[in-house]
Amino acid sequence: MERIASCSCGQLTARVVGEPVRVSICHCLACQRRTGGPFSAQARFPRADVAPAGESSQYVQAGDEGPGARFHFCPRCGATVYYEPLGLPDYVSIPIGAFADPRFPAPTVSVYEERMHAWVVPPAAVEHFR
Structure with a gap:
């Protein structure tokens, strides 16, 4: 399986081969601020399976807990295409929406649910973490 994640203008992409090792939603405050939504949704892939292309700007965001992540976003349109979880150097995460599929x-995992908006209902077949 091959997928391509892209920014809004198409300048920055990430080609992925294979299936994600984890698909999750995160309700932490940092993800809410970064996405502008009540949670983020992302897929984690082995770094060797991800091939970025194009120019990216980077931003290191501390997480609610742990070391955070280095986000790669398009300097033209501003869309985040992939990020590197600093505590997981062998993996790259990609926002699900960047695949536009x-x-x-x-998702099979929902994290930081103690910060979840009261009206959000995660999928039933999800592993939950407070």
Whole structure:
């Protein structure tokens, strides 16, 4: 399986080969601020399976807990295409929306649920972490 994640203008991409090792949603405050939504949704892939292309600007964001991540976003349109979790150097995460594929696999993990908006209902088949 091959997928391509892209920014809004198409300048920055990440080609991925293989299936994600984890698809999750995160309700932490840092993700809420970064995405402008009540949670983020991302897929984690082995670094060897991800091939970025194009110019990216970077921003290191501390997480609610742990070392945070280095986000790569397009300097033209501002969309985040991939990020490197600083505590997981062998992996790259990609926001699910960057694939623009409604058939993308559903999340199986939901984290930081203590910060979840009261009206959000994660999928039933999800592992939950407070």
